[in-house]
Amino acid sequence: xxxxxxxxxxxxxxxxxxxxxxxxxxxxxxxxxxxxxxxxxxxxxxxxxxxxxxxxxxxxxxxxxxxxxxxxxxxxxxxxxxxxxxxxxxxxxxxxxxxxxxxxxxxxxxxxxxxxxxxxxxxxxxxxxxxxxxxxxxxxxxxxxxxxxxx
Numbered sequence: 001x002x003x004x005x006x007x008x009x010x011x012x013x014x015x016x017x018x019x020x021x022x023x024x025x026x027x028x029x030x031x032x033x034x035x036x037x038x039x040x041x042x043x044x045x046x047x048x049x050x051x052x053x054x055x056x057x058x059x060x061x062x063x064x065x066x067x068x069x070x071x072x073x074x075x076x077x078x079x080x081x082x083x084x085x086x087x088x089x090x091x092x093x094x095x096x097x098x099x100x101x102x103x104x105x106x107x108x109x110x111x112x113x114x115x116x117x118x119x120x121x122x123x124x125x126x127x128x129x130x131x132x133x134x135x136x137x138x139x140x141x142x143x144x145x146x147x148x149x150x151x
Contacts (some may be wrong), residue, residue, distance in 0.1 A: 004038075008052060020125035021109050022151075023123070023150030023151055024053050024151070025053070025150065026062075028048065029048045029105070029144055029146070029148075030045075030046070030047040030129045030131075030142075030146040030147075031044075032044075032046075032047065032129065032143060032144030032145075034068050034140050036139075037138060039138065041136070042068070043068050044068070044069045044147055045066060047068065047131070048064065048065050048066075049062055049063065049065070049080050049092070050063055051082045051092075051113060053082075058083055058085075058109035059083055060083075062080045063077075063078070064096070064111070065078075068140070072101060072102065073101035074098060074100050075098065075099050076099075076109050076135075077099075078096025078097070079096060080094045081094070087115075089114070090115050090117065091112075091113070091114050092112070095108070095110070095136075096108075097109060098135045107135050107137070109133065110135075111133045112131065113129060114131075115127055115129065115146045116128055123150045124147070124148065125150070126147050126148075128144075128145055128146070130141070130142070130143055
């Protein structure tokens with residue numbers, strides 16, 4: 001029992017530092033449970049993005065789209081700025097616009113997201129994702145599962 005505990009304590013940080021294959025391009029999809037703070041309501045959200053890594057750096061840039069399936073029909077379009085913190089741990093910032101069915105006028109939106117990737121073979125990865133999003137109407141928090149394809 002003690003050996004397992006010690007191994008977990010010392011091996012987990014090493015696994016976070018493990019070398020990941022970071023591809024030049026990534027297509028990612030996240031399924032999430034979304035919580036709207038102002039409305040105190042939950043909904044289902046689907047987020048997708050395409051990111052291209054800048055050379056051999058930890059930075060990438062791309063496009064993102066989020067759809068929240070509720071009565072508002074909330075859609076957000078943004079530019080994704082990605083950064084690999086270490087190993088499979090990533091951070092994305094995505095400024096953009098949100099449009100809702102009841103009010104088709106776009107408003108500024110900002111999404112901040114962090115995820116961790118567990119590799120499944122050479123091109124696929126999967127892992128948890130957390131997101132904080134702001135627009136003038138509400139703040140929402142999301143937790144879900146990210147699946148990505150690198151090429």
